[in-house]
Amino acid sequence: MVTGATSGIGRQVAYRLALDGATTVVVGRGAARAEATSRELAIASGNPRVEWIGVSDLADLSDGRRVAREVRERFPKVAILVNNAGAYYQHRETTRDGLERTFALNVLAPFVLTTELEGVLRTGAPSRVVQVASAAHRGYTIDLSDLQSERAYRGFAAYGRSKLALLLLTREFARRWAATEVTINAVHPGFVRSGFGRNNAGATARMIRVASALFGTSILRGADTPVFVASDPSVAGISGEYFVRRRTARASAASRDTEAAARLFDRCAELAGTTVATQ
Numbered sequence: 661m662v663t664g665a666t667s668g669i670g671r672q673v674a675y676r677l678a679l680d681g682a683t684t685v686v687v688g689r690g691a692a693r694a695e696a697t698s699r700e701l702a703i704a705s706g707n708p709r710v711e712w713i714g715v716s717d718l719a720d721l722s723d724g725r726r727v728a729r730e731v732r733e734r735f736p737k738v739a740i741l742v743n744n745a746g747a748y749y750q751h752r753e754t755t756r757d758g759l760e761r762t763f764a765l766n767v768l769a770p771f772v773l774t775t776e777l778e779g780v781l782r783t784g785a786p787s788r789v790v791q792v793a794s795a796a797h798r799g800y801t802i803d804l805s806d807l808q809s810e811r812a813y814r815g816f817a818a819y820g821r822s823k824l825a826l827l828l829l830t831r832e833f834a835r836r837w838a839a840t841e842v843t844i845n846a847v848h849p850g851f852v853r854s855g856f857g858r859n860n861a862g863a864t865a866r867m868i869r870v871a872s873a874l875f876g877t878s879i880l881r882g883a884d885t886p887v888f889v890a891s892d893p894s895v896a897g898i899s900g901e902y903f904v905r906r907r908t909a910r911a912s913a914a915s916r917d918t919e920a921a922a923r924l925f926d927r928c929a930e931l932a933g934t935t936v937a938t939q
């Protein structure tokens with residue numbers, strides 16, 4: 661199961677997993693696009709088992725929960741969950757739940773999907789969760805008293821902190837799941853020429869487009885490490901790590917703060933209104 665699979669890195673990850681023969685679930689924005697993508701990937705991969713689930717906005721808690729419910733109803737076992745959907749927002753926006761949008765999409769949505777799919781991941785074990793994070797987490801610290809960036813908002817800082825939060829949650833999930841056969845790891849896909857940043861207008865969007873055209877790597881390469889961590893036999897049993905170019909890498913010191921990780925996890929559970937069973 662891959663979120664954000666209608667375009668960019670996620671689409672290529674879904675294609676590669678389908679090519680490997682997996683029953684692949686495209687989770688994508690807009691039912692028509694998700695369905696069309698699943699059809700195209702089925703033809704391209706020669707694997708007819710490419711399913712789809714449409715979402716309207718994964719940043720809305722209710723949408724994330726509905727996706728999880730649908731997955732549980734349709735697929736009793738999940739072996740791979742790739743939390744890929746994510747975005748950068750130049751200006752502060754809030755979701756229907758009143759949450760800052762970068763945090764809601766890049767942190768809380770994967771948190772909700774991962775917690776709500778824990779049962780089917782356990783049934784599908786040995787199973788893996790892959791969090792598409794970013795090297796952009798470096799240089800930031802987490803402020804648990806201002807997770808919604810209410811005091812000040814700068815787009816790149818909000819994005820960097822959201823990926824730092826994803827790394828912290830990855831470590832905490834791994835700690836809680838240590839006795840299970842469900843592993844969870846984060847990846848940096850590289851600086852990739854994708855649609856990233858295009859949801860913004862003006863100079864920043866242009867700058868991202870120009871920089872990625874000049875210096876970005878292909879979507880093919882961007883998908884390589886997420887697919888490797890999702891499926892390569894050598895990654896079996898490894899959990900709580902951060903991968904760059906297929907290798908475990910040292911993430912920032914702030915992302916290895918176990919106390920902050922536990923507190924952030926509890927805060928996300930409160931915000932998501934979930935009862936977290938794992939300890």
Ligand SMILES: NC(=O)c1ccc[n+]([C@@H]2O[C@H](COP(=O)([O-])OP(=O)(O)OC[C@H]3O[C@@H](n4cnc5c(N)ncnc54)[C@H](OP(=O)(O)O)[C@@H]3O)[C@@H](O)[C@H]2O)c1
Binds near residue numbers: 663666715794
């Ligand atoms: N590109 C890079 O250099 C880079 C570097 C490090 C990390 N990353 C991370 O890699 C992941 C994939 O990004 P990408 O580079 O492939 O960018 P992308 O081309 O913009 O793809 C992002 C995907 O997320 C989906 N998405 C965005 N907002 C959504 C929402 N509110 N609800 C549901 N789905 C939503 C998009 O759906 P649509 O198809 O509808 O737009 C798209 O499929 C992100 O988590 C990003 O932070 C990217």
